[in-house]
Amino acid sequence: MRDLIPFIKLYQKHWFGLTIGMLLSFVTLAAAIGLLTLSGWFIAASAVAGFATIQNFNYMLPAAGVRAFSITRTAGRWGERVLSHNTTLKLLADLRIFFFDKLTPLIPGKIGNLRDADILNRLIADVDAMDHVYLRLVSPMIVGILGLFSISAFLCWFDLKIGLILGIILLLLMFILPIIFFVLGRPHGIEITQAKACLRISILDWLQGHAELQIFGAANRYREQAHRDETNLLNAQRRMAAITGLANGVLLTANGLTLVLILWIAADGISGNYPNQMVAMVTFATIASFELMIPVAGAFQYLSQTVTSAKRLNEIIETTPETQFNPNGYSNTAKGDIVFHSVSYYYDGHEQPAVDNISLHIKAGEKVALLGRTGSGKSTLLKLLTRSWDPSQGHIEFDSVPLSAWRESALRSSVAVVSQRVDVFNGTLRNNLSIAKPLAKDEELSDVIKQVGLSVLLKGTGLNIWLGDGGRQLSGGERRRLGIARVLLRDAPILLLDEPTEGLDVQTEQNILFLLLEHSKKKTVLFITHRLVGLKEMDVVCLMDEGKIIEKGSHQTLKAAGGHYAQLIGKQFITPHVNQPHTLT
Structure with a gap:
C-alpha cells in the first residue's frame, strides 16, 4: 500500500x-x-x-x-x-x-x-x-x-x-x-x-x-x-x-x-x-x-x-537523475567558449574509461573536428557537453562557468545538436519542425525544408504531410536532413554535429556541409566524424583513439607532421574544400 x-x-x-x-x-x-x-x-x-x-x-x-x-x-x-x-x-x-x-x-x-x-x-x-x-x-x-x-x-x-x-x-x-x-x-x-x-x-x-x-x-x-x-x-x-x-x-x-x-x-x-x-x-x-x-x-x-x-x-x-540541474543556476545564453579540464568518464561496470583525461579549449566561433574510429569516445564527449551525463573526473566550462552551474533552460537554448539518431515523432512535418522553433511561421519552415533538399515533402499537403511513427514515411537520409533543418531553425550559438552527413550521397553531403558552414560562420562548432569529410574547413582537427586525443592541429599542420592523421589521409580519399552547392533536390 x-x-x-x-x-x-x-x-x-x-x-x-x-x-x-x-x-x-x-x-x-x-x-x-x-x-x-x-x-x-x-x-x-x-x-x-x-x-x-x-x-x-x-x-x-x-x-x-x-x-x-x-x-x-x-x-x-x-x-x-x-x-x-x-x-x-x-x-x-x-x-x-x-x-x-x-x-x-x-x-x-x-x-x-x-x-x-x-x-x-x-x-x-x-x-x-x-x-x-x-x-x-x-x-x-x-x-x-x-x-x-x-x-x-x-x-x-x-x-x-x-x-x-x-x-x-x-x-x-x-x-x-x-x-x-x-x-x-x-x-x-x-x-x-x-x-x-x-x-x-x-x-x-x-x-x-x-x-x-x-x-x-x-x-x-x-x-x-x-x-x-x-x-x-x-x-x-x-x-x-x-x-x-x-x-x-x-x-x-x-x-x-x-x-x-x-x-x-x-x-x-x-x-x-x-x-x-x-x-x-x-x-x-x-x-x-x-x-x-x-x-x-x-x-x-x-x-x-x-x-x-x-x-x-x-x-x-523515485529514481534520482544522474545529472541534476540548479533551477537558480546561470541563465545567460552562452557565447560559445568551451573548456574541457582533465575530463574522464567511465560507463557503469567498466574499468576502462570511455573518455580519458581530455583537456581541450574551443574558443568562441571556432570550428573543431573530432575524428576517430567508432568507439573512440567522440559521441561520449557530446553527451557530456549536453549534460546527459556528468564527467567521472574533471569538469567542463561554458564561458568560464562550470556546466553543472548552468540552468537547464539556458543550456538547452545555447546548444543545437544533430545526433546520430534523429527522433521523428508521429505527427505532421510542421509539428516535427516546430519543436526547434515553436513560433516559426509556415514560410520559414518551408524555406528551411527547401534548404536541406526536402522540397519533395512539400508537394501535396505541404507542411501537413504525416511522417508516421518514427518517421516511417522518410528514408534514413531524409530523417538526417530533417534533424539538420531543426538545427538551422534553432539558431543556437553552439552547434554539436555528430555524423551529420552519415548516409547521404556525395553530392548531397557536399551541399549539406556547405549549408552548415554558412549557417555557423559566427558560431562554435564541434564536428564529430569518423570519415575524412569537411576537415579542411575546420580550424582544429583532433584525432581520438581509446578515449584520448592523440593528435591535435589544423589539417595542414597534421598532414605535414606525418603522424597518424597523415597516414589516414594517405589511405583514404579526403574531400576537397566544400564548394558552392548544386541545387538540392
Missing part, C-alpha cells in the same frame, strides 16, 4: 470532483435501496389493504416515492459515471505528465537498459491501472461504509434487533471478504501486470523489426514468443475471472443466508407487532443492502495488480 502514496497525493488536485462523484454514487445507492425497499413495502401493503378492505389506503404517496427513487437512481448513476470518469481521466492525464517529467531527466542514464516497449507499457497500462485506486477501492469502500450505516440506522428505526444484526453482518463481510479475495487475487494480479508488459515488448519487437527478422529467418520465432506471452496473459485473466465469479457466488450465498436469518427474526412481527407489511419492507431492504457489497467484494481483488503497477512506476519516479 505504501507504493500507492505518491499517486494518492495527486488526488488532492481533483478532490472536489472526486468527492462530488462519491456523493452522487452514495445518492444512487441510496435511491436503489430505497426503490426496492419501498416497492416491496408498497406491494405488500396494497395486498394487505385489499384483503382487509381498508378504505383509506394512501397509494399516491408511495407511488410518487417509487417514481422519485427511480428517477434519482437513473440520474444519479448517469451523473456519477460522467463526473467520476471525467475526473479520473483528467487525473490519469496529470499522472502521465508527472511520470513523463520524472522520466525525462533519467534519459539516457539510469533507464538506458529499459526497453522502449517497457517504458511505453508503464506510461500506458501501468498508469491506467491507477484508476482502480479511486473507482474500485476508495470510492466503493467509502460509499459502502456510508451505505452500511445508513441502511442499519433505517432498520433500527423500526426494529433495533434487526437493524443491528444486519449491520453487523454487512460490516463483517465488508472487512473479511476484501481480505480473502485480495489474498486469492494477489498472485494473479501480479501475473497479469507482468504478462501485459511482456506481451507489449514481444509484439513491439516483432512489429518494429519485422523486415530484419524476415531477412534473418527469425520472424516465426518472435511471433511464437508473442503468442506464448498472449497465452500467459489470457490464462492469468481467466484465473482472475474465476476468482471474480467465486466472489459473486459467495455474495449471493451470504445474501441468501442473511435473508433467511432476517425473515426468521421478523416472522413474529416487527417491534412486537403482529406480522404485517413491514416484514416485506425488511426483507426487501435486506436484499437491496447487498448491492453495496458488490463493488466492495472486488475492491481488493485487483489491488495487487494496481500495487504492482505502482511499483513499476515508482522505479522511474
